[in-house]
Amino acid sequence: MDVDSKTSPPASVKVSDDVASTRVYNSEVDTSAVDERKLLWKLDLALIPWLSFLYLLSFLDRTSIGNAKLYNLEADLHMTDNQYLIALTVFFFSYAIFEVPSNVFLKRLRPSVWLSLLMLLWGVMMTVQGLVHNFGGLVGMRWMLGTFEAGLFPGVNYYLSCWYKRSEFGIRAAIFFSAATVSGAFGGLLAAAISDMDGIGGKPAWAWIFILEGLATVLAGAASFFIIQDFPDTAKFLTEAERTFVIRRLQSDDQFSAAGENLKWKYIWKSLLDWKTWIGMIVYMGADMPLYAFSLFLPTIINQLGFRATPANLLTVPVYFFACCITCLVGFLADRYGHRGYFNIGFLCIGCAGYIILVASRNAALSYFAVYMATCGIYPVIPNTVAWVSNNVEGSYKRSVSLAMVISFGNINGAVSSNVYRAKDKPWYRLGHGLVLMYIVIGIIASTTYHFALRAENARRDRGERDEVIGESGDPDLDARNEKNGRFDSIKEAKTEKGDEWSGYRYIL
Template sequence: MDEKPNPSVSDKESGSVLPNETPLYNAHVDISGVDEKKLIRKVDIALIPWLSFLYLLSFLDRTSIGNAKLYNLEGDLHMTDNQYLITLTVFFFSYAVFEVPSNVFLKRLRPSLWLSGLMLLWGVMMTVQGLVHNYSGLLTMRWFLGMFEAGLFPGVNYYLSCWYKRSEFGIRAAIFFSAATVSGAFGGLLAAAISNMHGVGGKPGWAWIFILEGLATVIAGIVSFWIIQDFPDTAKFLSEAERTVIVRRLQGDDQFSAAGEKLKWKYIFQSLLDWKTWAGMIIYCGCDMPLYAFALFLPSIINQLGFRATPANLLTVPVYVFACIITCLVGFLADRYGRRGFFNIGFLCLGAAGYIILISSKSAALSYFAVYLATCGIYPVIPNTIAWMSNNVEGSYKRSVSLAMLISFGNINGAVSSNVYRQKDQPRYVLGHGLVLMYIGFGIVSSVAYLFFTRRENAKRDRGERDEVIKGQTGGNEKNGTFESVVEAKREKGDDWSGYRYTL
């Protein structure tokens, strides 16, 4: 396919465009005084630390029940093991159901309002978990906790994709997601400390874990209204020239919808009918089900290696520190080299090796080592998969729905993880480890297939097999569509446009 001419700098600054090129965003704005590197650092500082902190609280709140279990949660609420597993499961159903609508609302409303409101509400649900007196009360609170938490993770990943180029998104997603690993380390330490409040106010130690962590989330939700920024074209912490630079650089990265897009049902249907959405969902469940199994049951697994409740919680800390380091490293390298699929396949294989050892090992030391290998197939793969899928979807609404579907399907499978580590299977948990290994296998096979088909599609586009007919120009095939201009083709076809190349 012939290269399309680019407007010269003088053309861009004057606001003129060559035929069939996208009109320059905010052509009247002078951007000569904006340092792009400083601008991106400014955006990083404004977005990443606080959003990562919010996800730390989110993951801490949903998984702290695993820590609380070690302090007689089941006994005090007169719960059976099956009832405990049901309380873990119900969270994932409400979480999965509300993810897609939440992402649509996020796009329609202000992120500062929507995300902070969700945080406030799930913080209340978390706090009330510490006030329940029976199984039904805990079950109800877990349902509402999942409903209100549903919007944060898919919402923030979509939100970040609206700020950064495709080659910049991976490391930001990895840093954001690494808050989950920090919460794992912090959660063990925090649970061990809070458990010492046992008996204060007549409440057991596990109740204080829920109450104090929930109150922290409530406060963070209130503060977030003033800290969370909105989308690039309306963000108040940037000047008009800075907002213009952000949008123009995104449009130059084939994110044609960066300047804004009206909600149309066809964008949602495009996501539903795109094979990449469904393939991505299988890839994601291949690491997301293992994630929740790992996070919810790691303290119990270590406990069964011969350590009591508090030492078991403390021994989770170095595992999560390692997971944080490897997650950020993979995010950085995948951004630099752009081979997200190869990183996925390689690290999923490492995770599979870890679970094979866990199934076969009879040594506590060897099993503890295998836990570190297992993290390699889980934590770095989650943000890398999200970045990979985001990189290959154009259209702001289509991307919001695709990412929400991806994460929603992963969390439905998270419900499976809540039921596979049964007390009767301890200490080796062969069933749980075996099912996690099966899911990792799904991730490996689907990643290979996704890589193969996107590579093949790029080759077809390079050969001109996907070229559209542009009126007034020669070439193209009518079966690929006929358009008045390249601008119209980009807008209507999104990532199906012949000039768009998928990230491998």
């Protein structure tokens, strides 16, 4: 992994200061009996399956409108194609606006309460979406759906980063995100099955898709109050020794704030002013706009290649199954070997090739094959980018805001994806494919920039250019040189105050 193994203090730091400044979390608690492998397995079983299920429902609820469109949604609500695109677009504005404040609330409140409440409310909005009678009602429900769904994805990614080491987070983020691919496959199957309810209770098939999926979300939200765990230091399913062990292993992984951190506005400002946040936003945008374009319009694209509504929905299933497999594989390999930037660049290039084929192809079979290539530049890149950004931000509040900003900026570009697959461009949708291709190229450029910028910063730290003055080093010349990087009484204070800007912190490439 591209993380410097350097553990010795900077030249201006005395080793005695380092030892004196390090205080073991819950020093009175004996953790010698804790089996780390069994504990990780216990964490995985308690956290990952349910959270993945919640994200499956989340992605299913936001994208099922693409399946519902095939069952006369536009005709029944007397909508034009442009109005349908507007209904898709408004979701992304509210979704992006509320992500950052939601992550701050998540840190301030209990995850078991905040995430569950959000889910319960968006389930209600989803259900009501099936009861609307016109374009205005649909737009209103899409806005509210985006408002309440906003907190889940950035919230859960931040929440998981509070439990696992940096080298363990990627595969968990990938498994969690793979629920989006499963929802794509499941959404097609579910829509095809629910379509048989057309006319029951006087409701058309598209309405039943919204109603039944919304009610399932309401039930899951209610159950989540009892299933979702809180942060490691208060988790009820762990013993005191296990809680202590989790915190200590995170602190050994340079997550200094794992034991808790008080909210200070300077932590949020640090995130806003951090160059890594802004480049990360561009990297994520390069895959997130294609994600929504792909998931919202895949059934329509396949439908326009010559397949009717139900076969088109069913043909999305193997595409999403492949996406799920490749996402989990990349998450595992990136955790094991590091080099997240190389994985991003490589798979974005494969996706780029897929969309070049989609732009140029006039053959249905070739276009369907290219769809599989396109998934490689979208689905594995999303969780890999989230893990990459999270791995390189220290400070719990700073990380929560940085992740929310990155994901929020990517999601606002979902508003673009909602408007690029126009009915007048069917069946080949050259404009839509071309714009998605442009975003993927931007992702390649941004990933390359991020990788080399992190490498350069690590090199500066190796050369001692970021060393701080710790206490009284006794070397006036060295103190004068390092004064610009800050003076601190102890290394603990330097870590707490500077987070990932501390000279001993090394970025993952």
